[in-house]
Structure formats: C-alpha cells, structure tokens
Amino acid sequence: MKLLEARYPIQDWARGISPFEVLVSTILSQSTTVANERRGLEGLRQRFGRLSPEVLARAHETEITKAIWHSGLARQKGPRIKATAQTILEEWGGRLDRILAMPTSEARRVLMGLPGVGPKTADVVMAMAADRPVFPVDTHITRIARRWNLARRGGYEATRTALERWTPPEKRIRWHLTIIAHGRALCVARNPRCKACPVTRDCDWYRTLRAPSRHSQERKRRARGPQQQKVKNR
Numbered sequence: 001m002k003l004l005e006a007r008y009p010i011q012d013w014a015r016g017i018s019p020f021e022v023l024v025s026t027i028l029s030q031s032t033t034v035a036n037e038r039r040g041l042e043g044l045r046q047r048f049g050r051l052s053p054e055v056l057a058r059a060h061e062t063e064i065t066k067a068i069w070h071s072g073l074a075r076q077k078g079p080r081i082k083a084t085a086q087t088i089l090e091e092w093g094g095r096l097d098r099i100l101a102m103p104t105s106e107a108r109r110v111l112m113g114l115p116g117v118g119p120k121t122a123d124v125v126m127a128m129a130a131d132r133p134v135f136p137v138d139t140h141i142t143r144i145a146r147r148w149n150l151a152r153r154g155g156y157e158a159t160r161t162a163l164e165r166w167t168p169p170e171k172r173i174r175w176h177l178t179i180i181a182h183g184r185a186l187c188v189a190r191n192p193r194c195k196a197c198p199v200t201r202d203c204d205w206y207r208t209l210r211a212p213s214r215h216s217q218e219r220k221r222r223a224r225g226p227q228q229q230k231v232k233n234r
Contacts, residue, residue, distance in 0.1 A: 001175055003198045008181035010174055012128075019096045019129035020088070021051050026124045027081055027116050032072040040071025053094040056085035080116025087114055100130040108134075119156050127176065133169035135160055135176055140183025147187065147205035 014022050024044065029037040047067040048055050056064065065078030092098050099110050104126065111122035123136035137145075137159050145151040151162040167175055186193045200206045 001171075001178065004178050004182050005174070007198060008178050008185070010177055011181070012177070014128035018051070019100060019125065020053060022129040023084070023096065023117075023121070023125050024051060024056075024081055026121045026128075027077055027084070028068060028071045030073070030077070030116075030121070036071050040068035040074075040077075043067040043070060053085040053088040053096070056082060057089040057094075077116070083115035084117065096129075100126070104132050104134065107132075119160070123160065127173045131173070133172050135163045135167055135172045137163065138180060139189075140180045140187075141176065143189060144179050144183055144187050147203060149204035 014025075017025070021041070025037060025041050028040040032040075044051055044056075044064070044067045047063060048059060059082065061079055061082050064082055065074045068074050068077055068081070071077060088094060088096055088099075099107050101107075102110065107130070108119075108122050108126060111117050111125060112119060117125075120136055120138065123134045126132040126134050127136055135141075137156055141163070142151075142159055145159055145163060146153070150166055151159040164172065186197050194200055194203075194206055194210050197203070197206075200210075
C-alpha cells in the first residue's frame with residue numbers, strides 16, 4: 001500500500017461540502033460514473049442553491065428529478081433524495097449531524113433506515129462526512145480485494161469485514177480512496193494494465209493467472225531457439 005499511496009495522492013472529494021451534501025452525492029453516485037454523479041450534484045445546486053434537508057424536503061419531486069437527470073436513474077434517485085430529506089427534517093430536525101454524532105454502529109443503523117440508503121452509502125457518509133474508521137466498499141474495491149485474495153466470494157458485509165480486519169483503523173479512509181484510484185487507473189475490470197502496475201509482485205491474481213511461469217517461458221524459449229537458428233544460418 002505504500003507504493004500505491006505514493007502513486008495516488010489522496011483526493012478527498014468530500015472536503016468543503018456539508019455532511020448532507022455528502023449523503024446526497026453518494027445517493028447520486030449509485031450505479032453511475034463519478035462524472036455523472038458530479039453533474040447531478042451541480043444540477044441540484046444550480047436549481048436550488050444551498051442544499052439542505054429543508055430545501056429538498058420542500059422541493060417538488062419532479063424538480064429534483066429534472067435537476068439530477070444527468071446522474072442516471074433520476075426517476076429512482078429523485079424520490080429517494082426527497083424522502084431522505086423529509087425523514088431527516090421530520091425525525092431529526094433537519095440535522096444530519098445528530099445522527100453522525102452517535103456511536104458508529106448506531107449511526108450506521110440509523111443511516112441505513114433512511115430511504116435509498118444501503119450499507120455502502122451509510123459507510124461512505126460515515127467515513128467521508130464523520131471521519132469514522134470504516135471501510136466503504138465499491139465495485140473497484142471488491143474487484144481488487146478478490147484479486148489480492150483479501151476477501152473471498154461474498155456480499156458487501158463479508159468484504160467490508162475482511163478489509164477492516166486487514167487495515168489499521170487510521171488508514172481505512174485513505175486506503176479506501178487509494179484502492180478506488182488504483183481500480184480506476186490500472187486495475188480495471190477488463191484488460192487490467194498489469195505491466196504498468198507497481199504491485200504485481202504482491203498480487204495473488206497476477207501471480208496465478210497473468211504472470212507467465214518459468215516453465216512456460218523456458219518452453220517458449222526452446223521452441224523459438226531452433227527456428228531462430230535456422231534463420232541465422234540462412
């Protein structure tokens with residue numbers, strides 16, 4: 001991880017935005033790209049200005065859906081965002097910080113009770129808005145955790161638990177961001193750029209499936225040898 005930390009300087013996308021905006025942004029990020037999620041958040045800001053539970057709870061559902069259209073699945077995400085804002089307003093006085101001040105397990109449970117908030121969204125909010133030592137898991141992290149043999153086949157909770165056992169608490173947020181960056185840049189789902197990867201030496205998947213064995217290399221060398229010799233003799 002030291003090599004990857006050096007390669008990918010940390011980019012804290014949540015810096016400078018409110019905890020509620022982190023929550024909304026994470027809902028927008030579901031099943032879409034980072035670019036589309038950011039376009040959706042910017043669309044909300046342009047339409048409503050400062051984003052808060054009060055503002056979005058009182059907004060018409062259609063207006064929210066139009067504002068986030070570029071995020072993808074807007075017809076599903078729009079109602080979720082409004083319902084979440086309404087719940088925070090009605091049950092928590094519009095203060096998401098009251099939830100985030102709870103002990104980690106309790107805050108996570110309450111967040112997951114909000115409309116459209118599953119375990120990944122709850123963990124992202126806990127990590128990025130409340131600086132809690134949790135390890136959110138997305139598709140990039142799941143893929144790399146399996147390639148590194150850190151987590152076997154299993155659901156979200158099994159992967160998160162395995163990664164939290166593997167990671168020092170003070171490193172979880174940083175390594176979460178670092179592994180995502182690595183998954184986007186090199187360790188992609190199809191045709192990973194292993195030749196450019198600085199950690200192939202420690203990658204179980206690469207050693208098992210990608211790296212040619214010494215035996216196969218020797219066979220190739222022997223197979224090429226006589227042919228190359230014939231060419232030279234000509």
